[in-house]
Amino acid sequence: MYFAALLARTEDGWEASDTELDDVETLSDLADLAREAAPDEDTVLVLIEQEDAWFGVVRFDGEDDARIYVSDALAAARSSYGEILLTDELLGRDPDDPGDDLDALDLDGTEDGENDNENDDTDDATGDDSLPHGPVGDRAILDDLGVSEKELLSLSGDAVGEIADALGASEVLETVR
Template structure:
């Protein structure tokens, strides 16, 4: 089960809303949703969690590119919401790599395509780092250090909300 919340910082403090991700298919869609919540280009945090398996924080500051932190890349890759956050840039991949049509086999697969394994057996994509990816300093200026962010566990979003002083606000949408 997923939980997603949007926290928008306003002049009056943080405002939370339960974020429905059913219509969000790309990071760009998520950016539009977040920026609609903060018309004055204030900071917006999108918090996503999947039942203690992984969590992600996406930060939007005005029109700047989003900053992303994902607690476990391999676990997140098994989820459509996680895949949305695991961009080529975040993973340090070349987005054009493997796009050469000349390497396609007759059955439509690429020659030499790596065996991605069976995620159910724990054999995920070997190109994904095991553990966190992204910007661990994403919440430093808001009171959550890199060390604290990396050490969060089961109720990561609750702990982040507590550090931001918005536990009650987050609980209203949970």
């Protein structure tokens, strides 16, 4: 079971809205959704949680690039919502590396123009083995909002609730839960 919410920081404090991620397929889609929630270029946090398996925080500050933290990359990779957050940049992958792109494979599983009998010693970065079982991303994502790196790394269980509590936004978050 998933829970996702947007927290937008405004002049009057935090405003929460429940969000459906069914139509969100990319980080760009998520950015559009978040920026609609804060038309004045305020800080917007997207909090995503899958029970006790993993949680993610995506932060948008105006038109700046998204900052992302995922508590467990391996667990998130098994989730369609987690896949949105696990960008090549976040995972340290080269998006131009054909080893990272399943679309570059022919139907027989070889790369375009590659001989079926060639031995390829490169790592296959598309499998779960390449993902860390643990946190990835910007561990200082919430430092200026009162949640230190150490606190972020120690969160478990109801991480989204604990983050909202630390931000002083637990009451508004509960209205959308």
